[in-house]
Amino acid sequence: MIRRLYQGIPGAPDRSEPCAAELRTAAPVCHPERQDQACHPERPRAQRWGVEGSAFASPFVPSPFVPQSLQFIADGDELHEECGVVAIHKHPAAAHQAYLALYALQHRGQESAGIATADGAHLANIKGMGLVSEIFTDDVLAKLPGQMAIGHTRYSTTGDSALLNAQPIRVESTKGLIAIAHNGNLVNLGNLRARLERDGAYFQTTSDSEIIVQLIAHSSAATLVDAIADSLSQLEGAFSIVMMTRDRIFAARDPRGFRPLSMGRMKNPNGPSAGPDTIVFASESCAFDLLRAEFLRDVLPGEIVMVSEDGVTSRQYASGLPQSSCVFEHVYFARPDSRIFGRWVQESRDQMGRQLARESGVAADVVVPVPDSGVTAALGYAEEARLPFRFGLIRNHYVGRTFIEPEQRVRDFGVRLKLNPVHNLLAGKRVILIDDSIIRGTTSRKIVRMVRGAGATEVHLRISCPPTISPCFYGVDTPSKRDLIAANNSVEGIRQFIEADSLAYLSLEGLLKSVQDEKKTGYCTACYTGNYPTQWVDVEEILPAAATL
Numbered sequence: 001m002i003r004r005l006y007q008g009i010p011g012a013p014d015r016s017e018p019c020a021a022e023l024r025t026a027a028p029v030c031h032p033e034r035q036d037q038a039c040h041p042e043r044p045r046a047q048r049w050g051v052e053g054s055a056f057a058s059p060f061v062p063s064p065f066v067p068q069s070l071q072f073i074a075d076g077d078e079l080h081e082e083c084g085v086v087a088i089h090k091h092p093a094a095a096h097q098a099y100l101a102l103y104a105l106q107h108r109g110q111e112s113a114g115i116a117t118a119d120g121a122h123l124a125n126i127k128g129m130g131l132v133s134e135i136f137t138d139d140v141l142a143k144l145p146g147q148m149a150i151g152h153t154r155y156s157t158t159g160d161s162a163l164l165n166a167q168p169i170r171v172e173s174t175k176g177l178i179a180i181a182h183n184g185n186l187v188n189l190g191n192l193r194a195r196l197e198r199d200g201a202y203f204q205t206t207s208d209s210e211i212i213v214q215l216i217a218h219s220s221a222a223t224l225v226d227a228i229a230d231s232l233s234q235l236e237g238a239f240s241i242v243m244m245t246r247d248r249i250f251a252a253r254d255p256r257g258f259r260p261l262s263m264g265r266m267k268n269p270n271g272p273s274a275g276p277d278t279i280v281f282a283s284e285s286c287a288f289d290l291l292r293a294e295f296l297r298d299v300l301p302g303e304i305v306m307v308s309e310d311g312v313t314s315r316q317y318a319s320g321l322p323q324s325s326c327v328f329e330h331v332y333f334a335r336p337d338s339r340i341f342g343r344w345v346q347e348s349r350d351q352m353g354r355q356l357a358r359e360s361g362v363a364a365d366v367v368v369p370v371p372d373s374g375v376t377a378a379l380g381y382a383e384e385a386r387l388p389f390r391f392g393l394i395r396n397h398y399v400g401r402t403f404i405e406p407e408q409r410v411r412d413f414g415v416r417l418k419l420n421p422v423h424n425l426l427a428g429k430r431v432i433l434i435d436d437s438i439i440r441g442t443t444s445r446k447i448v449r450m451v452r453g454a455g456a457t458e459v460h461l462r463i464s465c466p467p468t469i470s471p472c473f474y475g476v477d478t479p480s481k482r483d484l485i486a487a488n489n490s491v492e493g494i495r496q497f498i499e500a501d502s503l504a505y506l507s508l509e510g511l512l513k514s515v516q517d518e519k520k521t522g523y524c525t526a527c528y529t530g531n532y533p534t535q536w537v538d539v540e541e542i543l544p545a546a547a548t549l
């Protein structure tokens with residue numbers, strides 16, 4: 001049965017916590033979410049919204065100060081990262097460690113970030129709009145004392161984008177003070193929220209995380225860990241969460257294991273007699289490398305791990321559901337230097353490229369990746385096809401903060417600012433371009449034109465996953481089905497639209513073969529098949545374009 005997914009209810013501003021910019025400066029600055037409030041009414045609206053280079057450029061306002069990464073959102077032809085979470089237990093500089101881990105996870109969300117710390121008695125929480133390095137200066141980190149920390153970096157997939165919904169969220173509950181950060185999307189939160197409100201819950205935000213905290217607060221279970229287990233078992237959808245009280249850290253994954261979450265350890269530099277090791281959790285294991293932490297294991301689907309002064313304990317709060325880990329993490333989201341779902345992402349992408357070459361080889365002179373996420377698959381393709389691999393497109397990594405004139409944006413400057421062709425590598429060549437997805441098709445067409453404009457005689461586009469035909473409801477920001485080019489066109493129709501000489505996608509069987517190993521991990525492939533692992537989807541989102549005419 002298909003039912004309508006909850007869409008979000010506007011919440012009230014949380015005025016209980018200062019934002020990073022307020023802590024950083026004595027000058028009055030405005031909260032984006034307070035712009036309709038009596039917040040510095042003496043300033044004109046434009047001034048209230050933008051401070052160049054600060055954490056307060058709003059994604060809702062057509063401002064030249066809006067980060068470029070957000071301006072690309074307006075292009076609507078790229079999928080956006082979900083969120084990244086981290087947790088640190090027992091480290092003398094826990095906030096700094098959380099900062100480093102979030103820095104490594106910045107690719108999972110560039111819209112807002114936050115860190116909460118606990119020192120055994122108090123729980124501090126600071127969050128802001130923007131990149132991790134912009135928000136957490138040394139001065140701000142100095143205001144986060146304690147040996148425990150959780151952190152979050154966010155690209156909004158539910159709720160609105162304001163600071164109001166940035167995480168961690170800190171809530172005083174019947175079970176004590178709790179801070180929580182969450183990656184993924186719940187699909188039954190409408191029902192849960194309505195029931196909680198009937199029971200007297202008052203929501204401060206529109207984020208999924210607050211639903212989880214309210215469920216814990218309203219649970220009749222006697223202990224906190226029982227209340228967490230009770231609450232998580234009522235949730236449907238994707239969630240990898242980290243949670244902190246004044247003296248404990250919790251980490252948990254949903255029973256299907258949609259999103260990754262790994263556990264690691266930093267050995268006490270003064271030896272075991274000097275105290276316990278530091279236990280860390282992160283969405284991706286690449287964060288452990290920056291912390292010099294060793295990877296221990298993944299948090300299991302349906303598992304809660306608790307870390308306290310007494311050590312690490314684990315509890316399986318749910319079991320029996322088939323694993324549905326997001327295969328798109330291997331295709332695109334996760335960093336290739338991460339190990340997720342028990343497997344190196346680099347290895348998966350290499351296999352995808354090799355399989356793609358076996359399935360849809362074509363006579364050509366050179367293999368060129370669309371950087372950055374197409375690089376590893378292109379290396380595999382080139383090796384398998386015995387063709388030279390060349391960086392024929394160069395990505396400008398600094399474009400994210402570039403000032404762009406509004407007229408330039410109108411003229412679709414985005415792709416040309418981000419990518420530039422290397423003319424001498426492409427001129428006169430038959431080029432195989434490797435990319436990881438085609439969403440609306442407009443960006444792919446610009447790239448094909450760019451390569452041809454640099455002198456390529458043929459452009460063959462190869463995609464390292466199957467056609468994206470259905471939206472995601474589990475934390476990946478995909479457009480509606482009516483806007484997905486592959487949901488409404490044949491491969492030949494897409495080829496004509498993007499103006500390539502040939503186009504081929506990796507088969508579903510080929511993709512699953514590429515990410516499989518002896519562990520026999522179960523994967524969600526709903527965006528390629530339309531077969532959702534959960535019952536709840538949004539009926540409007542899955543209508544094809546023809547049905548809307």
Ligand code: SF4
Pocket residue numbers: 258325326327328329471472473474475476524525526527528
């Ligand atoms: S629908 Fe696609 S993007 Fe979403 S969880 Fe499933 S595989 Fe991942």
